[in-house]
Amino acid sequence: MHRIYTVGSAPDGFGYGDCTSYPSLPQTADDNPPSPTNRLVGPSGEQKSDPIALIDFSTPVVAGFPLYHCRRVRHGGVSVSRCTLPPNPGIALGTPQFTVAIHDDRPFDMEWRLPESRRIERQRIVAGQAHINGPNRPIFQRWSVSPAILVIALEPDFVRQIETELFDRSGGYLPTRMGVSDPFLEAIGNAWRQELVEAGAGGRLFAESLGTLLAVHLFRTYGDSVVRLDPIKGGLGTPRLRRVADYIEAHLDHDVSLRDLAAVAGMNAHYFGEAFKATMGVSPHRYLIKRRILRSKELLLNRGRTIASIAFEVGFSSHSHFTFNFRKATGVTPTRFRRDALDAPWTTQD
Numbered sequence: 001m002h003r004i005y006t007v008g009s010a011p012d013g014f015g016y017g018d019c020t021s022y023p024s025l026p027q028t029a030d031d032n033p034p035s036p037t038n039r040l041v042g043p044s045g046e047q048k049s050d051p052i053a054l055i056d057f058s059t060p061v062v063a064g065f066p067l068y069h070c071r072r073v074r075h076g077g078v079s080v081s082r083c084t085l086p087p088n089p090g091i092a093l094g095t096p097q098f099t100v101a102i103h104d105d106r107p108f109d110m111e112w113r114l115p116e117s118r119r120i121e122r123q124r125i126v127a128g129q130a131h132i133n134g135p136n137r138p139i140f141q142r143w144s145v146s147p148a149i150l151v152i153a154l155e156p157d158f159v160r161q162i163e164t165e166l167f168d169r170s171g172g173y174l175p176t177r178m179g180v181s182d183p184f185l186e187a188i189g190n191a192w193r194q195e196l197v198e199a200g201a202g203g204r205l206f207a208e209s210l211g212t213l214l215a216v217h218l219f220r221t222y223g224d225s226v227v228r229l230d231p232i233k234g235g236l237g238t239p240r241l242r243r244v245a246d247y248i249e250a251h252l253d254h255d256v257s258l259r260d261l262a263a264v265a266g267m268n269a270h271y272f273g274e275a276f277k278a279t280m281g282v283s284p285h286r287y288l289i290k291r292r293i294l295r296s297k298e299l300l301l302n303r304g305r306t307i308a309s310i311a312f313e314v315g316f317s318s319h320s321h322f323t324f325n326f327r328k329a330t331g332v333t334p335t336r337f338r339r340d341a342l343d344a345p346w347t348t349q350d
Contacts, residue, residue, distance in 0.1 A: 052092045052138045057153035071196050075204040077158025078211035080192050081151045094138030097153035101131045102189040105148035113140040123179045128186045132177040150189050162215045165268035205285045208258040212269050235279030240265045253315045293329045300338045
């Protein structure tokens, strides 16, 4: 019988933060590392299954398999964690989500065995290489170091909706791939590393946009059948663009999602994102940030408004979050912008 260690789920919608880990690594029945063969052998010679740990990356509290120095963000059906793992003497690791784990550290030697195989695979894993796996599919793994990883986890419902909208199907099989080199995955990993540090504006829109791109790429590149998308022809068109722009202006203080905007335009999320960028020259996420910053400049010209109240009105979570993003966009802090704009002497020319 499998020994399963799992983590409870957390409510939807928590943002950026650190995760809590219980530093207890599951052991085999005899507290010894499992043998390199397919099954453990008990005291009486009976065959035993490998111990299993299911790690739920959607929760801020991690139990069963320790994650150290972990930084995490979750928006909707997308969770991203950057953390360090302990040495693994031989445990089958899985998650309830579709996951891409990107190695973020020095090279190390890793062994694994797929569920349908009796053969141990071995590979030296280097920075940027990724492991791809579907939900609830534990893979026996073993390593002797403490590797740092970036994990992007997509909830099954999030992925199935994308499948239905784009590929006119649901429940497609995503084979496990270990130690793959994929420039697209490396680029997404780099974008998420920056986001985890900066916690930029429009976090939900950013997360869902990248999550949609990732799901499409995984099924187009590694799925069980060839799937093709019709190319985007033209942009949104004036009526759709006006509806979307008006919606964004009316919801600058909301946590706007890609699906919200796609619904306003009457399109699915992937096609909307591509069409919007073709029309506006920037992604919906970048456009939202631009509009928030522009609106905040208008509000800063009113001396009676506090910086904190302006931050909340244009969708930032705090004074500091607003200041960071404003300075990143304009080169100056909100306070400096207000002082320069309001205190500059007015001059006239003859």
